[in-house]
Amino acid sequence: MRLTRTATAAITTALLAVPLAACGSGDSAKGASGTSGDSKNADANTTLTYWASNQGTSLANDKQILTPELAKFTSQTGIKVNVEVVPWSDLLNRILAATTSGKGPDVLNIGNTWSASLQATGALTQFDDATIQQVGGKDRFLAGSLSATGAEGKAPTAVPLYSLAYGLYYNKKQFAAAGISKPPATWDELVADGKKLTTAQHFALSLEAGSGTENIHNAFTLSQQHGGSFFDGSGKPTFDTPQNIAAIKQYVDLMQTDKIVSPSDAEYSNGTEALKDFATGKTSMVLWQAASGSLAQLGMKAADIGVAPLPLPATTPAGGKKVTSMVAGINLAVFDNTKHKDAALKFVKFMTSTPEQEQLNKTYGSLPSVSDAYSDPAFGTPAVQTFKDILSKSAAPLPAVAQESQFETLVGTAIKNMFADAASGKTVTEDTIKSQLAAAQQQIGG
Structure with missing residues (x-):
């Protein structure tokens, strides 16, 4: 379920100024899941470990939803993904243990309220300008959602996956x-x-x-x-x-x-x-x-x-x-000590691509975190509009403190x-x- 973060002034201002619409990058966003044949061959022996949060009706339901999407990624890139759906009651403790031991997944979901705390551990990859460009560029993401990815004034250590209120x-x-x-x-x-x-x-x-x-x-x-x-x-x-x-x-x-x-x-x-x-x-x-x-x-x-x-x-x-x-949402992060950084970033790019944002957020009933996905009629319903209005008009972020x-x-x-x-x-x-x-x-x- 559900989660939220960011510098109070920054995220509130961003949500008010750009409710759930931002300048999209058009064709680059639509093609975010594509890869070249040479890249696919190079990644054929790579397997990523992914910790997903429980977004559906059960852990088994999430596995059922995610499995065909991960198969698409493998088909496109040759990169295999082993997914474990972690219940919310265990997720934070599992992540904190991994930041201490250095033995974590390659890619993971985090509640965006934890962004500043997990950023402070130094265990997650920084999405600086060059790195975020590898996953399609920051302009694709909703400004408010992107703001909930770490402390103000620092490079984000995650990107938005599902937006919620x-x-x-x-x-x-x-x-x-x-x-x-x-x-x-x-x-x-x-x-x-x-x-x-x-x-x-x-x-x-x-x-x-x-x-x-x-x-x-x-x-x-x-x-x-x-x-x-x-x-x-x-x-x-x-x-x-x-x-x-x-x-x-x-x-x-x-x-x-x-x-x-x-x-x-x-x-x-x-x-x-x-x-x-x-x-x-x-x-x-x-x-x-x-x-x-x-x-x-x-x-x-x-x-x-x-x-x-x-x-x-x-x-x-x-x-x-x-x-x-509260300003809620789920972010996608990469452990900095992964041995498969390039493959992990390709996976982040795939999960935040417009087709996947449309598919997954329709299934879960959450809101896309990229602006291009809102062209899908499924996100024009009264319920979606209600949640968009809540995020833009009456949501506040939890404290952005370590x-x-x-x-x-x-x-x-x-x-x-x-x-x-x-x-x-x-x-x-x-x-x-x-x-x-x-x-x-x-x-x-x-």
């Missing part, structure tokens, strides 16, 4: 049956609608509450709405502020107090369970990154799928921002534990939240 998916059929005519625009409306939709056998809202990644993404958005920040302008952690406490309390209360989220969601952690509950009608709403393709694969009828921005407070708190998503991945792990895990307490009947108070955030802040050195 969070939205509120809702079941139109279930809403109509409950007499609800439109999606909620405020959190008060969401809770009120949720109570209408919740019964003894049916909960209104799915949350992947056992996932640290999902927790921190949603908590960040709510913190922005409350006027909070998890780091100050100098990069110092500010976890236990009143605004952050209020944001996390509101989030946990969806299960604890409002009771529109099932306690069993506290165990959902693999990045697919909450979405599956929504797709199969067990719930009526889910907070999720762009996933229309996955919903279709899970059997949900297109006519029943509604999507809207996440709600905002009915009254904006002091300093609050009208943010409804401690970002550690922040996600510590605070995301703390919120996971809070949901576990709420599910077991223990009361999560503001003091509880403050204590856990203070402990997390101390661990990160604040």
Whole structure:
């Protein structure tokens, strides 16, 4: 699922100035997957290892989606690719272990929120001007997506693969049956609608509450709405502020107090369970990154799928921002110590070529990261337009600091534990939240 990064000013400005359109390079982008016969022969004995993130309905589903695309690459270049789909619950730890040991894949997916942290390890290839030219040139990529590839002022250490944002998916059929005519625009409306939709056998809202990644993404958005920040302008952690406490309390209360989220969601952690509950009608709403393709694969009828921005407070708190998503996305990186650098860069060029961007993003329901792909009618749907608008108008980046991945792990895990307490009947108070955030802040050195 889903991920985001970059220098706050740079990415926000880029997204506002160039929403999801940038100057494309035309023919060079269209031909990004082509290779010469001599090059193919030279690469015939090369095998790359690729760690892919779980974007589909399961690890097996991703393998099914990627296998024919990798076969195309092998046919065109002679380069074989061994793919391993790594669940989100393991991906960051696997990558960090590889940066330490030096024993990693040749190419890997990273959540773009981790870009600055992984850049700081020095383990990933820098996409300087010459290197990015080898994969088709930077002008092919959406400006906002490309900005989420590392710290401001430094050469990127990844390129964008899938662009994403969070939205509120809702079941139109279930809403109509409950007499609800439109999606909620405020959190008060969401809770009120949720109570209408919740019964003894049916909960209104799915949350992947056992996932640290999902927790921190949603908590960040709510913190922005409350006027909070998890780091100050100098990069110092500010976890236990009143605004952050209020944001996390509101989030946990969806299960604890409002009771529109099932306690069993506290165990959902693999990045697919909450979405599956929504797709199969067990719930009526889910907070999720762009996933229309996955919903279709899970059997949900297109006519029943509604999507809207996440709600905002009915009254904006002091300093609050009208943010409804973090800037999400998946980047593609190359380990710098690979013995197959040229082959790895050819693979990056292939995966970000216009045909592959169209194919993969259509399948997953995500947004292409290259501008030429938007000529495909599949990306002109109302759902895609909603997510494009969210990215361009109401998305904010997570902090572009070297401690970002550690922040996600510590605070995301703390919120996971809070949901576990709420599910077991223990009361999560503001003091509880403050204590856990203070402990997390101390661990990160604040």
